[in-house]
Amino acid sequence: MPAFSSKIPVKNVGEQIRVTVNSKLTWVSSKPLGGKPHELSALDHAMALHTVHVIFYYRANPFERGLFDSDFSLSDLLCMYPPVMGRFARGDGGNWVVKCNEAGVRTLRASVGTTLDEWLRSADASEERNLTLNEFEGGGLAIGLSCPHMLADPTCATLFFKSWTETNRGEPVRHPPIYHLPAANARRSLSMGINSIKYLGTKSKSAESPSEKMATATFRLSHAIIKQCLAQIHDECPDATPFDLLAALFWIRIMRLKMPRHDQKHSLSICLDVRKPVHGPIPYGYFGNALHFSLLSLDAELLDTAGLGHVAGEVHRHVADLHGEELLSGINWFESRKGEIGQYAQPFRMYGPELTCISMEHMITPKGSTCELSMYEAAFEKGEKPVHVTYRVGNVEGEGLITVMPSPEAGLARTVTVTLPEEQLAELCEDQAIMDLQPTMLLSGKT
Template sequence: MEADCPTRTTSITKLTAVSAKPVNPGTTHSLSPMDHSMALHSLHLIFYYPESTFGSQDLEFLRVSLSEVLCSYPPVTGRLTRGRDERWEVKCNDAGVRLLSRKVACTIDEWLRTADGLEESDLTLWEDLPGDPSIWSPFRIQINEFEGGGMAIGVSCTHLHADFTSLAALFKSWSEVHRSKAIEHQPIFQKPILTGRPKPEIAKSPLIQYYETKSTASSPSVKMATATFLFSDSALKKGVLESQDRCPGTTSFDFLAALFWICIERLKNTKNFPKSSLSVCVDSRKFVKPPLPFRYFGNALHFSQLSLPKEDMCCSGVAEVTRQIHDHVTNLREEEFWSAWEWLMLRKSGSPFRMYGPELTCVNMEHLSVYEMMFQDGSRPVHVSCNIGNIEGEGLIVVMPSREGGSFARTVMVALPEEEMDKLCEDQEILQLEPIFILRQRK
């Protein structure tokens, strides 16, 4: 937030939402090795709804429907505790979800035009994991009412508990219950679906070396800035179709990951390094066999690394780098996921590390149907933000669906060291696609 721009949000109430149905005493929820590895990060989804979505009495109705949906999500209302092996687990004790309401001193349209990424953080409720989390709520919900009736609902949680697919599914279930609909994807919490598989080879493969390097790497702490780029369907169609001529099946994610990787690489003073590396994060639910259900609640992410010679990146252009990213993602194998899973399980130190970094990381969230999450039939969000806490290193790119819909339109959220963000937003190769900038953070 700029120094001369005071906060426009005011706290109204602080409550706790509990499940409408008590959980069985003694119920616990175990956390997987992948869950534990993500504990340094937090997740924040913010859904912006137009003025017509909620009435004056809907805040209390939202709390009622939240209590109903929490009956299906016992780990969400529980509290962290140490298990027998000193690893975290969730004691499902119905302690509840922290719920905060705030007023925002502007309209929703004005906010999206003038707020930056730092001010947007006022719309989510978050505190870092304390030393003793026995009374600390790992899930937080903040309901923000704008002047004129618009609303933003911010949902936050520890990355230790869930990934974005799971957090979005929780939100979707809430919106369905609020509309008196059946929950489409009843959550699955059991971990046996991730066990009983043939043990993979844990050799010094490039993937395992990548994870080992990541687990011991450190990054200088620099101030990060954020910006959101809205790309229209027509603007991306030409670039994606040209890439498909060279590489059939190319997606908007492939194209945008390549574009931003090249543009960000040009900003960095790393001439002494002949190669550039990109960490690629995808949801692995579909590429393991049998596929993990969409409703599996937890972390099912897969991180991998693609490295290319810088000279080739500069000479070959976006289309060739797009092909390289597409081939990398489509050639991911189930064995790689299980190798990473087994390596995390066998680590002598179970301590978490920064999964998003230190190299530039690009996250594919194209599969999230966030604009279908309605609390009133026909009233879709006007924007959805997707933020990850505790980011360090070279930066983060998150590719999400767009409210516009269409086969190609996407929203791209970027976090970079502050001195690089203004230069990225002036990059002519990006500007040729005529993005709309919102929630842009400046020096």
């Protein structure tokens, strides 16, 4: 099983095939590396049922010398990333490891039978997963990365790509990969709240019946609209962030589609990246999963009748109140689930048993900062920056997934991607409260 890989497009009979594979390539490091197997953490193993897909879209080809015609910056970068070129295998005790055998990164070079703008208007998630190195009619380029979630989370994939652009420009890599943290940092930070994770495990097992067909839509929201909405809820939540606002809004609208009973509670599973100071900093270059899942539960009646500002305030307080003790309890719980020979317990679905909302706020470069964390700073030698970046998590079922991400527009603008059961998504795309935000709709269709 390759660490980073891509697939040849497969379509049902009668469907139009718009992505045509022209060649297959395997990229290896520019010098031999060797190295012992890369061991995966307890949290890495917990993400084993999911995959990560990140696609960067460019209006024009960002490579001066053509797509890989004379450029070997990727091979130079791979010298820093032995696990990316490796293959998964079972190690001692039966746990997964990555054998750093320099087998290489598999890529497909392809062409897309439509323009970039038409693709962004009409492609669905299954089509988008076929993009690796793709040139569009009339110009434009998409570069996609895919990997098992237990190897890397969305931040890892983003920083790998940004490191490639820095290597391509002949600059030092700002966030070189770090594979092992000091013990204190690892125990304090790479974890999940024990009550939240137990609940997700129970909910996942109880929802193992055949799931509904899922579909995905992306809503791009402008700086002006987000600023206006934050002003409207300022009295109830003066410190609200765009994430607080959008997590609350989409949670309310989706729950109204599901018609919750008023004698029940409903929970939102909030997923945050913890590459920031908690009780000790985790470098942004940490290669692996550094996620925290926690549950925010509200009475269904309150969720249905309270104003947007009130629910945004609940989200804001929940995120602000997270502390190190909760994080520590989760990693201990994962470790405690090992069997007698040290094998980790079977993973369960992390995204979707409860409606899940991922925050990518940490990938927004603060004003005046020189750290360039934003995915929209990923420019190759021509200085061309992405016009759109897609994040998708594979194998999402059940209640669904909301991802709040940066947008190419500066300021408060955000992009929200929603995966829901097909019929619910169709209703959400016509929901008046969502349409009042005047979103630009992108990449809507089946997963």
